[in-house]
Each structure stands twice: as structure tokens, then as C-alpha cells.
Amino acid sequence: MAGKPYRFPFHERLHASAEYRRVKNAGKRLRTRHFSLNLAENGLAYHRLGIVVQKRYWQAVERNLIKRRLREWFRLNKSQIPPPGKDIVAIARPGTERLSSTDIARELREALLNIG
Numbered sequence: 737m738a739g740k741p742y743r744f745p746f747h748e749r750l751h752a753s754a755e756y757r758r759v760k761n762a763g764k765r766l767r768t769r770h771f772s773l774n775l776a777e778n779g780l781a782y783h784r785l786g787i788v789v790q791k792r793y794w795q796a797v798e799r800n801l802i803k804r805r806l807r808e809w810f811r812l813n814k815s816q817i818p819p820p821g822k823d824i825v826a827i828a829r830p831g832t833e834r835l836s837s838t839d840i841a842r843e844l845r846e847a848l849l850n851i852g
Contacts, residue, residue, distance in 0.1 A: 744811040750786030759786065760824045762839045768847045770835060772827040773777060783817055786825040789832075798833040805837050809844060817848050824848075 750756060762778030778784060786804050789799040806826055817824075826844070835843070 742811055744785075744807055748782060748784050748810075748814070750784050752806075752827065755784075755823065756786055756788070756825055763823070764787055765805050766842050766847055766850075770829050770832040770840075770843060771847070772829060773844075773847060774825040774827070776823050778821055778823040780821055782820060783810075784823045785814075786823070788825060788827040790828070793828075794833050795815075802828050802832050805840050808837065809841050813841065813845065816845075834849045 750759070755816050759774045759776040763774045766773040766775065766783050785807070794802070806828075807843070810824075832840075
């Protein structure tokens, strides 16, 4: 069973569409081969994650797999994302469904270290 540092609690997720819009309009944008990342300061002592996987690209099974892998990456790596207090919106792009969890982790780690 996961200890407290590895949880993905409700307060570390973006929920409202207004939160997603704020991150998109006020934050930095970063593109990788398989993701578009939007980052904005949130004024909190912790990061929050929002995930967007468009319906037009994949079937539900693939969309859910992508979301599960992104949540798992965030849950395990949130303490390593510099600096604390960011809202992160990860938007999956075509080709993401073929990535393994390891590939997703590598791509996002490199992207977020460059923006830090």
C-alpha cells in the first residue's frame, strides 16, 4: 500500500473548467512530441494536475490508459518537479497511446526540468 507521500489526493487535482482556462491563459506553454503542457503558479505549497485527452483521437480504453499513466507519473514524481506551487495541465497529442509508462515519465521529466 502506498504511503502518504505517494497519494494523489483530491486537492492536488484540477477540477473546474475555470481552473483549466486560468492555467491556459496565464501560464507558460511547453510542447513535447506527445504532450502540450501548460503551467501556471497556483499560490499553494503543492502542485496540482489536470489532464486533457481529446475524444476525437482515441477510443475510451486508450484515453483512460493515457490518463492512468499520467496520474501515476504525477503521483510518483510530484516531489521532484521544481519549484512547488504550480498547476500543470497535460494535454495528450496523437501518438501518446503508443507510449509506455517509462516513456511518458522520461518525456515529462525532461520537459519539466527544462522549464524549472
